Amino acid sequence: xxxxxxxxxxxxxxxxxxxxxxxxxxxxxxxxxxxxxxxxxxxxxxxxxxxxxxxxxxxxxxxxxxxxxxxxxxxxxxxxxxxxxxxxxxxxxxxxxxxxxxx
Amino acid sequence: xxxxxxxxxxxxxxxxxxxxxxxxxxxxxxxxxxxxxxxxxxxxxxxxxxxxxxxxxxxxxxxxxxxxxxxxxxxxxxxxxxxxxxxxxxxxxxxxxxxxxxx
Numbered sequence: 577x578x579x580x581x582x583x584x585x586x587x588x589x590x591x592x593x594x595x596x597x598x599x600x601x602x603x604x605x606x607x608x609x610x611x612x613x614x615x616x617x618x619x620x621x622x623x624x625x626x627x628x629x630x631x632x633x634x635x636x637x638x639x640x641x642x643x644x645x646x647x648x649x650x651x652x653x654x655x656x657x658x659x660x661x662x663x664x665x666x667x668x669x670x671x672x673x674x675x676x677x678x679x
Numbered sequence: 680x681x682x683x684x685x686x687x688x689x690x691x692x693x694x695x696x697x698x699x700x701x702x703x704x705x706x707x708x709x710x711x712x713x714x715x716x717x718x719x720x721x722x723x724x725x726x727x728x729x730x731x732x733x734x735x736x737x738x739x740x741x742x743x744x745x746x747x748x749x750x751x752x753x754x755x756x757x758x759x760x761x762x763x764x765x766x767x768x769x770x771x772x773x774x775x776x777x778x779x780x781x782x
Contacts, residue, residue: 592708592777592780592781593703593704593705593708594703595703596699596700596702596703596777597699597700597703597704598703599699599703600696600697600698600699600700600701600702600703601696601700602696605695605696666780666781667776667777667779667780668772668775668776668779669771669772669773669775669776669779670772670773670776670777671776672771672772672776673770673771673772673773673774673776674695674699674770674773676770676771676772677695677769677770678695678769
């Protein structure tokens with residue numbers, strides 16, 4: 577089985593405006609919370625979200641292109657993981673602060 | 680001289696999506712950085728920004744309505760301060776992470 581990573585910015589290409597914009601949306605925050613609870617990654621379809629498949633794909637792409645998550649294909653599945661190490665290195669405290677927000 | 684505070688959400692009304700949306704914009708980040716360096720507050724016109732007065736006013740209102748800053752009128756001046764205590768209580772680490780971002 578070959579795995580392949582979808583395109584994403586390198587750590588030094590990540591911009592704080594893009595990260596904040598990507599995170600400032602309720603469904604995308606839900607995705608981030610689910611990923612934070614699954615360090616080994618989640619198949620995109622397995623995150624419970626109140627949106628259509630195409631909206632889900634759009635939100636996941638927005639988060640990936642901003643540098644918030646990584647997605648690899650694993651056979652026919654797409655597995656996403658939070659880029660916690662990169663985000664913690666760039667903006668120490670940001671992710672923890674967001675995840676501790678009242679829901 | 681009477682001072683008056685412009686309307687803003689109470690701490691418990693602040694929503695993380697709104698805060699992130701408000702912060703995810705380059706000019707508004709510039710405002711936040713200036714306010715972070717001036718705990719006593721800054722007159723709105725004194726923040727150097729590459730935008731018109733009406734755009735500046737729009738950004739300041741967006742930040743105030745999201746709960747990120749407070750504005751009081753002091754005679755004819757409007758003085759803004761970062762709501763650091765509220766944001767740190769709600770989202771510990773968020774603001775520090777954003778302010779430590781490479782510019």
